[in-house]
Amino acid sequence: xxxxxxxxxxxxxxxxxxxxxxxxxxxxxxxxxxxxxxxxxxxxxxxxxxxxxxxxxxxxxxxxxxxxxxxxxxxxxxxxxxxxxxxxxxxxxxxxxxxxxxxxxxxxxxxxxxxxxxxxxxxxxxxxxxxxxxxxxxxxxxxxxxxxxxxxxxxxxxxxxxxxxxxxxxxxxxxxxxxxxxxxxxxxxxxxxxxxxxxxxxxxxx
Amino acid sequence: xxxxxxxxxxxxxxxxxxxxxxxxxxxxxxxxxxxxxxxxxxxxxxxxxxxxxxxxxxxxxxxxxxxxxxxxxxxxxxxxxxxxxxxxxxxxxxxxx
Numbered sequence: 001x002x003x004x005x006x007x008x009x010x011x012x013x014x015x016x017x018x019x020x021x022x023x024x025x026x027x028x029x030x031x032x033x034x035x036x037x038x039x040x041x042x043x044x045x046x047x048x049x050x051x052x053x054x055x056x057x058x059x060x061x062x063x064x065x066x067x068x069x070x071x072x073x074x075x076x077x078x079x080x081x082x083x084x085x086x087x088x089x090x091x092x093x094x095x096x097x098x099x100x101x102x103x104x105x106x107x108x109x110x111x112x113x114x115x116x117x118x119x120x121x122x123x124x125x126x127x128x129x130x131x132x133x134x135x136x137x138x139x140x141x142x143x144x145x146x147x148x149x150x151x152x153x154x155x156x157x158x159x160x161x162x163x164x165x166x167x168x169x170x171x172x173x174x175x176x177x178x179x180x181x182x183x184x185x186x187x188x189x190x191x192x193x194x195x196x197x198x199x200x201x202x203x204x205x206x
Numbered sequence: 207x208x209x210x211x212x213x214x215x216x217x218x219x220x221x222x223x224x225x226x227x228x229x230x231x232x233x234x235x236x237x238x239x240x241x242x243x244x245x246x247x248x249x250x251x252x253x254x255x256x257x258x259x260x261x262x263x264x265x266x267x268x269x270x271x272x273x274x275x276x277x278x279x280x281x282x283x284x285x286x287x288x289x290x291x292x293x294x295x296x297x298x299x300x301x302x303x
Contacts, residue, residue, distance in 0.1 A: 079223055192268075204238065205250070
């Protein structure tokens with residue numbers, strides 16, 4: 001603690017404030033997705049049978065697989081922070097790259113999943129979808145909007161972790177100064193939490 | 207004065223994270239299995255309870271909220287309560303229409 005206090009005398013640093021700023025940002029993300037979950041819940045409440053019917057088209061196996069991938073990526077993210085805390089730089093970078101790789105697996109699965117839907121003519125505004133009941137149209141609209149926004153967050157998270165891996169290897173993230181990595185981790189875990197709710201609400205309602 | 211640069215997190219070993227990951231994967235298996243059963247209206251309740259449990263683990267251990275100060279915990283609680291109140295008010299409105 002005394003060495004850190006000494007270092008603080010030379011450069012302005014406020015890790016506590018940095019983490020709090022990140023949490024505040026995460027609350028805005030919570031409200032962003034929360035609003036969509038509100039819309040989902042009302043439409044599901046008013047179109048129960050149609051939502052169940054539409055959800056049978058979703059691939060539970062891919063959904064489960066992607067859930068496990070994302071949970072594992074959260075583990076590797078947490079481990080990369082544990083490694084930098086122990087001053088194990090190369091292990092931390094290894095876990096960061098592994099996290100990006102798992103994010104990539106997730107996105108590849110999403111790509112195949114969405115392609116299959118689109119090939120079946122199930123995408124917003126398609127003739128096939130418009131011929132269905134309004135509840136099913138709503139389900140697919142929400143499916144694409146919510147998993148799409150979530151996927152965008154995964155992509156952003158992957159880019160951020162890539163930048164952090166660069167910082168770590170150049171030595172600007174170290175065992176006693178890793179709040180950037182910590183905050184990136186917070187973002188990545190939030191994205192994981194969103195998926196924890198998206199998964200049962202879209203894939204497991206049949 | 208409080209030292210703002212000390213990381214409040216006590217550096218944890220790798221083991222706890224692996225344990226939490228095992229719990230998360232187990233809960234995922236449980237939620238998939240339960241969804242296959244015919245529990246009717248209970249299905250969504252069980253799914254949400256399990257998802258909340260997983261979220262609790264992620265926030266506390268992976269996101270280190272457990273070792274953050276009181277202010278962080280109050281903030282998170284207020285944010286979650288805000289969302290909960292939004293849902294309650296919305297459904298109170300819908301139920302009486």
